[in-house]
Amino acid sequence: MSATFRIWRGKAGEAAGFRDYRTDVSEGMVVLDAVHQIQADQAPDLACRWNCKAGKCGSCSAEINGRPKLMCMTRLNTLDLTQPVTVEPMRAFPLIKDLVTDVSWNFAVKKGIQRFRPRTPDAADGTWRMSQRDADRVQEFRKCIECFLCQDVCHVLRDHDKHEEFIGPRFLTYTAALEMHPLDTADRLPELKDNHGIGYCNITGCCTKVCPEHIQITDNAIIPLKERVVDRFYDPVTRVLRMFMS
Amino acid sequence: MPAAHTHSYDVLIVGAGGAGLRAAIEAAASGVSVGLICKSLLGKAHTVMAEGGMAAAMGHNDDRDNWKVHFADTMRGGQYVNNWRMAEIHAKEAPDRVRELEGYGAVFDRTADGRINQRNFGGHRYPRLAHVGDRTGLELIRTLQDHTIHQGVTVHMEYTVVELLLDEGGVSGVLAYDRERGRFHTFLAKAVVLATGGVGRAYKITSNSWEGTGDGHGLAYRAGAELIDMEFVQFHPTGMVWPPSVRGILVTEGVRGEGGVLRNSEGRRFMFDDIPDNYKPQTASGPEEGWRYTQGDKEARRPPELLTRDHVARCINREVKAGRGSPHGGVFLDIAWIKEKLPGAEAHIKRKLPSMYHQFKELADLDITTTPMEVGPTTHYIMGGIRVNADSQESTIPGLFAAGECAAGINGANRLGGNSLSDLIVFGKRAGEHAAACARRRGAVRIDDGAVDRAMADTLAPFERGSAENPYKVQQDLQDTMQALVGIVRLEGEMREALGRLTGFRERAARAGVDGHREYHSGWHTCLDLKNLLDVSEAITQSAIERRESRGGHFRDDHPEKSAEFGACNMVTRRATDGSMQVSRVPVPAIPPELAQVIEEQKS
Numbered sequence: 001m002s003a004t005f006r007i008w009r010g011k012a013g014e015a016a017g018f019r020d021y022r023t024d025v026s027e028g029m030v031v032l033d034a035v036h037q038i039q040a041d042q043a044p045d046l047a048c049r050w051n052c053k054a055g056k057c058g059s060c061s062a063e064i065n066g067r068p069k070l071m072c073m074t075r076l077n078t079l080d081l082t083q084p085v086t087v088e089p090m091r092a093f094p095l096i097k098d099l100v101t102d103v104s105w106n107f108a109v110k111k112g113i114q115r116f117r118p119r120t121p122d123a124a125d126g127t128w129r130m131s132q133r134d135a136d137r138v139q140e141f142r143k144c145i146e147c148f149l150c151q152d153v154c155h156v157l158r159d160h161d162k163h164e165e166f167i168g169p170r171f172l173t174y175t176a177a178l179e180m181h182p183l184d185t186a187d188r189l190p191e192l193k194d195n196h197g198i199g200y201c202n203i204t205g206c207c208t209k210v211c212p213e214h215i216q217i218t219d220n221a222i223i224p225l226k227e228r229v230v231d232r233f234y235d236p237v238t239r240v241l242r243m244f245m246s
Numbered sequence: 247m248p249a250a251h252t253h254s255y256d257v258l259i260v261g262a263g264g265a266g267l268r269a270a271i272e273a274a275a276s277g278v279s280v281g282l283i284c285k286s287l288l289g290k291a292h293t294v295m296a297e298g299g300m301a302a303a304m305g306h307n308d309d310r311d312n313w314k315v316h317f318a319d320t321m322r323g324g325q326y327v328n329n330w331r332m333a334e335i336h337a338k339e340a341p342d343r344v345r346e347l348e349g350y351g352a353v354f355d356r357t358a359d360g361r362i363n364q365r366n367f368g369g370h371r372y373p374r375l376a377h378v379g380d381r382t383g384l385e386l387i388r389t390l391q392d393h394t395i396h397q398g399v400t401v402h403m404e405y406t407v408v409e410l411l412l413d414e415g416g417v418s419g420v421l422a423y424d425r426e427r428g429r430f431h432t433f434l435a436k437a438v439v440l441a442t443g444g445v446g447r448a449y450k451i452t453s454n455s456w457e458g459t460g461d462g463h464g465l466a467y468r469a470g471a472e473l474i475d476m477e478f479v480q481f482h483p484t485g486m487v488w489p490p491s492v493r494g495i496l497v498t499e500g501v502r503g504e505g506g507v508l509r510n511s512e513g514r515r516f517m518f519d520d521i522p523d524n525y526k527p528q529t530a531s532g533p534e535e536g537w538r539y540t541q542g543d544k545e546a547r548r549p550p551e552l553l554t555r556d557h558v559a560r561c562i563n564r565e566v567k568a569g570r571g572s573p574h575g576g577v578f579l580d581i582a583w584i585k586e587k588l589p590g591a592e593a594h595i596k597r598k599l600p601s602m603y604h605q606f607k608e609l610a611d612l613d614i615t616t617t618p619m620e621v622g623p624t625t626h627y628i629m630g631g632i633r634v635n636a637d638s639q640e641s642t643i644p645g646l647f648a649a650g651e652c653a654a655g656i657n658g659a660n661r662l663g664g665n666s667l668s669d670l671i672v673f674g675k676r677a678g679e680h681a682a683a684c685a686r687r688r689g690a691v692r693i694d695d696g697a698v699d700r701a702m703a704d705t706l707a708p709f710e711r712g713s714a715e716n717p718y719k720v721q722q723d724l725q726d727t728m729q730a731l732v733g734i735v736r737l738e739g740e741m742r743e744a745l746g747r748l749t750g751f752r753e754r755a756a757r758a759g760v761d762g763h764r765e766y767h768s769g770w771h772t773c774l775d776l777k778n779l780l781d782v783s784e785a786i787t788q789s790a791i792e793r794r795e796s797r798g799g800h801f802r803d804d805h806p807e808k809s810a811e812f813g814a815c816n817m818v819t820r821r822a823t824d825g826s827m828q829v830s831r832v833p834v835p836a837i838p839p840e841l842a843q844v845i846e847e848q849k850s
Contacts (some may be wrong), residue, residue, distance in 0.1 A: 011765060012585070026490065026491075027489055027490070028488065028489015028490055028491050028492065028610070029489070029491045029611070030491060030492075030611070033491045039718065039768055039769070040716070040718035040722070041718075041721070043770065044713065044716070044717070044718065044761075044762075044767075044769025044772075045760065045763070045767045045768065045769055045770075046768060047765075047766035047767070047768060049286070049287070050456060051290045051291075051292070051294075051455040051456055051457060052290075052292070052294065052295050052455045053455070053456075053492075053495070054295060054492075054605065054609075055453065055495070055496045055604070055605065055608065055609075056294055056295050056381070056383075056384065056601070057286075057290045057294045057295070058290070059286065059287065073608055073609070074676070075608070075609070089320055095817055096426055096766060097765050098764040098766070100766055101288070102426075104403070107287075107288060107395075107401075107403075110392070110395065111395050111396070115392070115396045116262050116350065116351035116392070116393075116591050117391075118348075118349055118351070121349075126345065126349075127345055127361065127362075128348060128360075129360030129361065130353075130356060130360050131356060131360055132355065132363075135353050135354075135355065135356050138353050139379070142378075142384075142385060142388065143354060143381065143384070144388075145294075145384065146289055146388075146560065166507065178351075181351065181353070182353075183348075183351075184351075196651040198717065224330040226280070
């Protein structure tokens with residue numbers, strides 16, 4: 001059996017568009033297998049990022065039939081193969097070539113977030129104690145494989161291009177992991193409000209829907225951070241108290 | 247010829263997995279300038295796929311554990327051809343390195359009293375693996391990555407090193423190309439740390455990511471460094487076998503650590519049928535004792551499913567060959583059965599093995615909480631690699647260091663699960679520290695422009711040749727050959743046949759070419775990978791022919807027993823002056839009496 005894959009081809013600054021490739025498909029195949037087959041047989045210069053092919057590294061993010069997904073975790077039997085399967089790069093990031101985009105902005109954003117700062121160790125041997133319950137809460141966020149699909153689908157970035165003012169769901173989750181880390185002592189609320197644009201997020205939940213790790217980005221990371229920011233900066237009682245204290 | 251962009255660092259690290267990142271942190275902490283080259287994006291290296299955990303004798307779950315037990319376990323697992331000093335350093339320093347990660351922000355699973363929880367793993371006498379569910383590698387790499395970005399290290403993402411550069415004093419830098427634009431970059435460096443990982447892509451069925459093409463092995467070898475123990479390749483017993491496109495993807499040993507059992511098509515737990523003598527005293531006498539062991543009973547001994555990986559892989563291979571395999575050519579790994587023993591087993595499995603649950607659900611439509619998995623051996627790790635000084639990790643070329651999987655010595659003939667992640671942080675740190683010290687000692691280094699020009703021309707040659715020979719096909723044929731002829735069970739005749747075919751692949755690789763432009767060209771990159779794959783494949787094959795015995799990951803059907811003669815030597819691979827590959831024997835480093843004593847004490 002064979003199927004048609006309509007793959008985005010082209011480079012930054014040049015005319016780009018879809019090109020159709022027909023290739024054999026067999027049981028259990030995923031989209032990344034088809035792309036590899038096309039690379040090996042028909043288009044050796046086809047650019048595509050991938051590493052683990054097991055949903056663990058978050059390299060092969062793409063838009064498959066318009067939906068942001070990992071190519072390695074999208075099985076062909078979940079797609080309608082009577083129609084061409086479209087495979088295109090993440091649209092919220094600048095194109096480099098074919099399916100590969102420039103995601104360097106994400107790495108720069110992370111660097112601008114205050115680093116982890118642990119409290120003084122709990123024990124004389126320099127170690128800490130924490131309960132599994134407290135660990136669980138941040139472990140959810142630390143499952144993130146940095147595929148940036150949540151960034152790709154976030155309308156604040158994708159449609160409104162607020163990259164200068166808004167760090168996006170991935171880095172709100174990253175901030176949440178640090179803020180809720182049982183050992184961390186840093187305070188990231190002022191930067192969240194003033195520099196990282198948490199106010200831009202209007203909790204449409206698109207990020208959560210595309211997360212391949214099923215992290216509850218909106219409910220467990222972003223909303224609690226928003227609440228903390230509101231409590232700190234906008235709660236009338238604390239504002240009065242703060243005025244009184246100063 | 248394009249002009250090369252030039253960068254200069256005191257210490258240049260090639261590879262950004264656990265070892266490379268840990269080396270970068272250490273070198274930067276000592277105040278030298280540090281550059282870090284990643285073949286992929288930062289945080290995507292193969293370390294991310296490690297599942298089970300990192301071994302460190304902290305004794306949190308069993309206070310009988312200490313470095314001596316860990317040392318003896320590592321030596322026994324490696325069948326005593328390990329570099330004893332590396333095994334000693336590793337066992338002594340791993341606990342501090344793991345604790346340090348917590349200070350960088352890692353969040354490990356906890357014991358009831360709030361310390362780092364440790365789990366059982368094959369070949370480890372006591373529960374020893376610090377872990378985070380079954381995604382410990384992700385936790386390790388992300389922790390190190392997020393720490394590194396604040397240390398002033400310059401990161402070059404999606405660069406590939408094509409040649410090591412030398413001057414009179416030793417290594418002087420590297421030539422690399424960036425994938426995005428296909429431009430060349432020369433890096434001057436007073437010390438270079440190779441942390442490039444493994445060679446799994448030389449085989450068809452592998453758990454390794456696309457990066458595992460033996461780059462560091464090949465670069466070091468061609469620059470004149472020695473490789474050692476290349477015949478020792480680890481075939482992990484449990485990879486996925488179905489569907490075909492996911493064949494080889496790892497199924498963590500943690501499944502067995504949590505009580506998962508192996509059965510053949512007759513429903514028999516065949517691992518009880520073949521327990522090596524040196525492990526008998528430590529192995530459960532029956533299923534009930536084995537189960538109690540997995541549930542933390544300190545009086546119980548481990549089930550035979552948790553014997554070393556080489557042994558379990560061969561047992562599975564034997565069952566399949568004897569016609570007692572599963573429908574798709576593996577055996578059954580069953581964790582669902584624990585519901586007979588454990589209330590709430592389904593939730594327990596999902597909590598302890600979330601990635602495995604997810605992986606089988608999405609890739610194989612199979613629910614591991616109700617149905618046994620089908621598993622079979624997959625090429626996972628190479629014990630062999632660049633020969634290094636045990637304390638400093640310096641190779642036989644001055645200024646060239648190696649750490650992690652691409653370095654060799656600690657694991658001997660077989661690596662214990664969990665000893666890799668701890669190896670990365672123990673020896674990554676040491677490599678970074680000693681590379682920085684070396685850089686401070688050395689004066690200015692010099693780049694040989696002629697060598698750069700030759701390397702650039704060589705790298706661009708595939709474009710000159712056009713698409714005569716398809717590089718992907720050469721790679722596939724190479725993988726088929728290594729899989730079939732230099733795999734889990736080896737014969738001299740078959741390996742000689744493989745050597746002949748490798749010569750043919752070299753000729754085809756020399757003709758392999760591509761059309762098009764240099765920007766992010768996957769076919770071009772494959773042409774370049776071939777060079778390293780061919781060198782490591784030949785080194786594996788030649789070393790495996792030379793070792794006429796069976797030991798650890800190396801099993802010879804024509805020499806199925808261990809021999810004292812070969813147990814006393816390691817195989818060293820060097821490039822002769824005429825460019826040919828030469829394999830010779832060197833004596834295993836002599837172990838000091840006090841450590842030999844430690845091993846004896848732990849034998850009971």
